Amino acid sequence: AAAGRATAGGGDDEAVAGKLAVLSSEELDELEVGDLQAEIAKLEEALQGMSGNLGAIAEYKAREREWRGRVDEFEAITQERDGQRKAYEVLRKQRLDEFSSGFRIIxxxxxxxxxxITLGGDAELERLDSLDPFSEGIVFSVRPPKKSWxxxxxxxxxxxxxxxxxLVFALHHYKPTPLYxxxxxxxxxxxxxxxxxxNYIKERTRNAQFIIISLRNNMFELADRLVGVYKxxxxxxxxxxxxxxFTIAAR
Structure with a gap:
């Protein structure tokens, strides 16, 4: 009869029957009422200990706000990283373009x-790595008159x-230095x-000052100011x- 009540009807009763074991008459006769009551008491005691955490919803919302804050922070950092990466690429390209332009002029x-200077020689600057000139350096080769490279x-x-x-004069032409x-x-x-x-220093580099230590009279006689050191x-x-x-006075 109990089994009949458990399986009779539809809807919720069928759902409950799907979860509860269906016992035969013999199995029902073997059950002890005391054991069942003890099991029921044990389950009720366990159920009372499972009191709901009323603060779980508030904690969930707090965790959700924290998570959203982390997401916003991550997105902001990602945007900043992308901006810095873009700025780096712009500067890297600018550096390469300016170097290539200056290298060509020099x-x-x-x-x-x-x-x-040599009355007929030749000189050349060559990049070891044409794609990344800053990694390998530059080769400076010359061909003196009537000689090989x-x-x-x-x-x-x-x-x-x-x-x-x-090379110094070529660099001076590209970007003059005030003092040598x-x-x-x-x-x-x-x-x-x-x-x-x-004569080149005297005539072609008037936009800079040269201090030259020399023992050659055909060098220092071209100076605008001569400082002699003696002992x-x-x-x-x-x-x-x-x-x-001094020359004018001598005349």
């Missing part, structure tokens, strides 16, 4: 300067001096090259003269 002027490290002392000065200090740049040069370098009685002394005024 390379052309270097050829002109070296040909002028050489790396600057394989030149003689005088040839290195002329190649280096040609040169220590015995003419020490390894012959008389003709000393005169060429000295007497174990003491170093100096004297400054204006070569142009």
């Amino acid at each position: 390379g052309m002027k270097l050829k002109e300067m070296y040909q002028m 050489k790396n600057i490290s394989n030149l003689s002392g005088g040839e290195k001096t002329l190649a280096s000065l040609a 200090v040169m220590d015995e740049i003419d020490a390894a040069l012959d008389f003709r090259n000393v005169s060429i370098v000295g 007497t009685s174990n003491c170093s002394k100096s004297i400054a003269i204006n070569p142009t005024a």
